[in-house]
Amino acid sequence: MDLNTVCFIMFSFLLLGYLLLEGFDYGVGMLLPFLGESDREKQAIIQTIAPVWEGNEVWLIAAGAVLFAGFPHVYATLFSGIYLALVLMLVTLILRGVAFEFRDQNNNPKWRRFWDWAIFSGSIIPSLLWGIVFANLLAGLPIDGEKQYAGTLGDLLSVYSLTGGLFFALLFLLHGTVFLTLRLDCRFMLQIGKLGLATSKYALLLSVGFILLSFLYTDLAARLVPALALAVLFLALLFCYRRLQEQQYALSFMFSAAAIISAVSAIFTGLFPRLIVSSLDPDWSLTVYNSASNPLTLKLMAVTMAITLPAVLTLEVWKYHIFRERVAVNTSDIESLLWEQLHCQLQKIRTHLGNLLTVISKGKKVLDSNVLRLDKAPATAMAKELQEFRGLIRYGHQMANLIARIISMLRK
Known part of the structure; x- marks a missing residue:
């Protein structure tokens, strides 16, 4: 060169x-x-x-x-x-x-x-x-x-x-x-x-x-x-x-x-x-x-x-x-400061909920495929546990969506 x-x-x-x-x-x-x-x-x-x-x-x-x-x-x-x-x-x-x-x-x-x-x-x-x-x-x-x-x-x-x-x-x-x-x-x-x-x-x-x-x-x-x-x-x-x-x-x-x-x-x-x-x-x-x-x-x-x-x-x-830290608004209003802290925490919770929903969705697909294979077989302890676990995942998915909607309302 x-x-x-x-x-x-x-x-x-x-x-x-x-x-x-x-x-x-x-x-x-x-x-x-x-x-x-x-x-x-x-x-x-x-x-x-x-x-x-x-x-x-x-x-x-x-x-x-x-x-x-x-x-x-x-x-x-x-x-x-x-x-x-x-x-x-x-x-x-x-x-x-x-x-x-x-x-x-x-x-x-x-x-x-x-x-x-x-x-x-x-x-x-x-x-x-x-x-x-x-x-x-x-x-x-x-x-x-x-x-x-x-x-x-x-x-x-x-x-x-x-x-x-x-x-x-x-x-x-x-x-x-x-x-x-x-x-x-x-x-x-x-x-x-x-x-x-x-x-x-x-x-x-x-x-x-x-x-x-x-x-x-x-x-x-x-x-x-x-x-x-x-x-x-x-x-x-x-x-x-x-x-x-x-x-x-x-x-x-x-x-x-x-x-x-x-x-x-x-x-x-x-x-x-x-x-x-x-x-x-x-x-x-x-x-x-x-x-x-x-x-x-x-x-x-x-x-x-x-x-x-x-x-x-x-x-x-x-x-x-x-200079990597966030720049905060210079204010003495305690309500604004509390809102800032709440806003950051809600953002973190929302991110974690997104990850949780992804994991639950993937787990639900795996369990559904296993349960479908066991539906034709005689009732076993494993089939019952899978059915119960699928119900828990469905309940967790509903609760996570409910919390996400509540957080969206609070952020507005």
């Missing part, structure tokens, strides 16, 4: 890490104006990402540094050709960072509402732009023989690019929603779970359109690895939807993360060895070879990242381990 490929893998990995970690930050930011009735509840929502969002931005800075040092022609072409889109992304990200710091500096509701919408804008606009940029990189940009962008801003907008933008926005929204089910106060779990269920359904439907358009507008269908990655993307979203239906939120988060990994993997494996596809002439595409720095720079970049990347990964694991 040559140094050009190594630097491409490093850039892909860093950008994947950014989108995977910052993805749920985007999703939480998009939900902020619409979730939580009181300001204390909104503060709790912000607190779920407040300790980690700045660290997540480091991945983007590192990816930009690798692109600048390793593939300067790609860096120059992107920032000279689609600079308006990239500047808009940077401005909204900066505005979102300012909003996190300024929001709580004044108790005026209008002040806080303004910064809530700033966080929303700084989350949804970059999400849309990431999808648009990725779709254009795959479908092709008007790059001429001088490695210059020869189009206009309107050339970035097409059916495929807009579908990619909407799909990535929904993907990040789903990732953030499932993240909140694991990190936010238990009293929000039912509301966020229903929201995640609806989001996953729309993301699943839109993924079909994105995959079909990817096969139509790009050459991904002719490549085995990206085609398989797109298939995994669809399956990950499908499993995420099913796990949300069963309220298995930890597994849902794993599958939403797998969906992002699959989508980004499909894009970069579909591009390699290209970095920007030229829609004017395939020979004018920018690749890891015709746009790379000199070998010494690539070697220094590879050695530097090989030393620092393990330390960064260790720090990330430690950071998320420290």
Whole structure:
């Protein structure tokens, strides 16, 4: 493996890490104006990402540094050709960072509402732009023989690019929603779970359109690895939807993360060895070879990242381990605190009841098959015991369903 490929893998990995970690930050930011009735509840929502969002931005800075040092022609072409889109992304990200710091500096509701919408804008606009940029990189940009962008801003907008933008926005929204089910106060779990269920359904439907358009507008269908990655993307979203239906939120988060990994993997494996596809002439595409720095720079970049990347990964694991507990709403209302504890316990009981019903159903099938074989035989002690045991299982099944209905009524 040559140094050009190594630097491409490093850039892909860093950008994947950014989108995977910052993805749920985007999703939480998009939900902020619409979730939580009181300001204390909104503060709790912000607190779920407040300790980690700045660290997540480091991945983007590192990816930009690798692109600048390793593939300067790609860096120059992107920032000279689609600079308006990239500047808009940077401005909204900066505005979102300012909003996190300024929001709580004044108790005026209008002040806080303004910064809530700033966080929303700084989350949804970059999400849309990431999808648009990725779709254009795959479908092709008007790059001429001088490695210059020869189009206009309107050339970035097409059916495929807009579908990619909407799909990535929904993907990040789903990732953030499932993240909140694991990190936010238990009293929000039912509301966020229903929201995640609806989001996953729309993301699943839109993924079909994105995959079909990817096969139509790009050459991904002719490549085995990206085609398989797109298939995994669809399956990950499908499993995420099913796990949300069963309220298995930890597994849902794993599958939403797998969906992002699959989508980004499909894009970069579909591009390699290209970095920007030229829609004017395939020979004018920018690749890891015709746009790379000199070998010494690539070697220094590879050695530097090989030393620092393990330390960064260790720090990330430690950071998320420290901030793994749920964020509770800051309130002195004893009734709210008791409801939070009751809600968590009811959720645990409901999970155990689901497992119990599964075991009872399987046991009932086995016993029914044994009893049917013994019905034709003379009455024996074993047959009588099986009949009694089947009656107990039927009674347990009825009681478990009754308790589940009572819990559902209490949760409402």
